[in-house]
Amino acid sequence: MASKIQQLQSQACQASKFVAKHGTAYYKQLLEQNKQYIVEPPTVEKCNELSKQLLYTRLASIPGRYEAFWKELDSVKQMWKNRKELKVEDAGIAALFGLECFAWYCAGEIVGRGFTFTGYYP
Helix, strand or coil, X not given: CHHHHHHHHHHHHHHHHXXXXXXXXXXXXXXXXXXXXXXXXXXXXXXXXXXXXXXXXXXXXXXXXXXXXXXXXXXXXXXXXXXXXXXXXXXXXXXXHHXXXXXXXXXXHHHHCCCCCCCCCC
16 A cells, blocks of 8 residues: 555656646647737736626527527427428437437436446445
């Protein structure tokens, strides 16, 4: 057990040295590649202002999203009314979409259980 701890400390030390040596270069490269997204001046106040703008812009977009949702629901209802004219291709796409939703649900359940298939940890 002590040898494992010693090995872990050694690896952590190596990782720390690597980050200390290459971290600033990566940081500068990342900023240089994405400089078009940086708002001047990059201050805390500007960050707070931008976060508020994002929040209220999202809130302002809710009515448009609400209308789009109801239009989409109406088109689904219309397709259901005319289901006799539905092509096999459309039904297959809908079935695959439903299967994908179920797969994402199952993946979320597995992750929520702590990556176990049998149940939750006690």
